[in-house]
Amino acid sequence: MKKEYSKTEIKIKTAAKSLFLKKGYSATTTREIAKKSDINLALLNYYFTSKWKLFEIIMFETLFDFLSKMVEVYNDEKTSLEDKIKLTCEKYIDMTIAEPLLPTFVLNELKNNPTSFLKMPSTKMIMKSRLVAQYQEGVKKGIYAKIEPIHFVTNIMSLIVFPFMCSPILMKMEKLNTEEFNNLMHERKKSIPKWIIKMIKK
Amino acid sequence: MKKEYSKTEIKIKTAAKSLFLKKGYSATTTREIAKKSDINLALLNYYFTSKWKLFEIIMFETLFDFLSKMVEVYNDEKTSLEDKIKLTCEKYIDMTIAEPLLPTFVLNELKNNPTSFLKMPSTKMIMKSRLVAQYQEGVKKGIYAKIEPIHFVTNIMSLIVFPFMCSPILMKMEKLNTEEFNNLMHERKKSIPKWIIKMIKK
DNA sequence: TTTTTTATTAATCATTTGTTTAATTCAATT
DNA sequence: AATTGAATTAAACAAATGATTAATAAAAAA
Structure with missing residues (x-):
């Protein structure tokens, strides 16, 4: 049932989670997430539509x-x-x-x-x-x-x-x-x- | 010893505190604070130098x-x-x-x-x-x-x-x-x- | 009253931020 | 090998944001 995540998606989710945990939703920028997960900024929206959607999934x-x-x-x-x-x-x-x-x-x-x-x-x-x-x-x-x-x-x-x-x-x-x-x-x-x-x- | 605050400063501090409490530091904007306290945006920096300084005082x-x-x-x-x-x-x-x-x-x-x-x-x-x-x-x-x-x-x-x-x-x-x-x-x-x-x- | 200081304002600046676009690379399929 | 679709990239956009400026109004001091 659970959605299968690609390597890239997992990288993004892992980095995002660690940043969200440390700094909270608002203080975390999409560019930080991209940098930490070592992906291009646009991939975040490509895979997760928006910062908020990504957050909801992680939450x-x-x-x-x-x-x-x-x-x-x-x-x-x-x-x-x-x-x-x-x-x-x-x-x-x-x-x-x-x-x-x-x-x-x-x-x-x-x-x-x-x-x-x-x-x-x-x-x-x-x-x-x-x-x-x-x-x-x-x-x-x-x-x-x-x-x-x-x-x-x-x-x-x-x-x-x-x-x-x-x-x-x-x-x-x-x-x-x-x-x-x-x-x-x-x-x-x-x-x-x-x-x-x-x-x-x- | 405590600093005496003017009416304007109190208005700013009160509004800022209520917003910081509700939304946290990062999610609160200086414009929101200005609007809620019914003062001009520039007065925030005039009295408190920066959003961060204001936050520190309130904290x-x-x-x-x-x-x-x-x-x-x-x-x-x-x-x-x-x-x-x-x-x-x-x-x-x-x-x-x-x-x-x-x-x-x-x-x-x-x-x-x-x-x-x-x-x-x-x-x-x-x-x-x-x-x-x-x-x-x-x-x-x-x-x-x-x-x-x-x-x-x-x-x-x-x-x-x-x-x-x-x-x-x-x-x-x-x-x-x-x-x-x-x-x-x-x-x-x-x-x-x-x-x-x-x-x-x- | 005049002068000087303080308080307030509107406009603007320089960054930052989330998101999108259009082009390019890569991988799988035919 | 050619084609198709997915993955990735650099560049750019539009809006938001913290802060500043320069001008004006108000208050205090002279």
Whole structure:
């Protein structure tokens, strides 16, 4: 189903994504993209019609990739709720260490242009995930304190993602280099599940 | 000490801030600023030299305002740790409801231009605040579980701020309008302190 | 009032930017 | 080998953008 991209198209998309992530949509020029991907400027429009279309494609694929990976963990049939939380932290922290600019980029562009998200594969899948169901079962059984599911999932994501978005501040506050900062995030792979479980335990 | 701004300068700054917050630095044009503030385009450069200088001034004042308000609560001599957490949540959630675009804007522009932050009034004040000290006292006394202070303050801010940055997603997921979303955030003023305290209790 | 300084304006400049055109090269097909 | 269609290129266009200029209006100082 997925469109097959030629080498040139991939070069353009790769360069464009890296620039969009770093500088945002508006601050990135088509000439920069052409230069970085080592193609002629006109090819950008030849293959992708316009800067905006190219951006939309990259945005969609990026979000789609991310959501797919996320839902995969959320919906695993074999794992317990607490394992799911652990796996979520591990997976998403690793993913974000690999692409630390992504969360701020996505949320910022989403702010600038909320409609570009409407086409997205239903984000509602998260609320209907096994993770949420398992938590609610736990509540019924009296194991967990009752928290609205929307708050529950928001809390997990907040603790995982926000520190990355604050990295410039945290690194300045604690005089960290990138490696030290990443270590701090690695620590959180073990801590966040503990914190979350404390939060939901009665 | 603070510079006195003329009426015209305030008009420019107000319009510019609102546009920068909404669209970011690059996507905002000087002509838009001039139009919105109802001044002649040349006055922008007359008073502020350049778009970038104007932006720096706005950025600095915004961050300074925010940090001042934050540190004020963190360093209150009268309140207990748990009260400080409650007050922080209340104050910052209210602040962010009033200016919901600010966190994403700040963190994004900071990502694009990390140096613009170096001039900032020491963010280190947070780590040396009474709030952190009180938490560490509690750890010594054996009341609280030991968490690195940097994680402790990060967690508080994460739970408070991140949901605002996700508002487009949350609103779509739960089909909320702005009022309903704000209510959700108001709820968190009471919940977050409870969650944080559970997190740090042994 | 006259002079001087400050504030405001319209017009313009020099770049930059996204996009298009028309010509050329390359690759596949006949 | 000739032909056709796709890929690539250099050049150019039109609009937008940040900034400046030179002239004028308003306010303050003399």
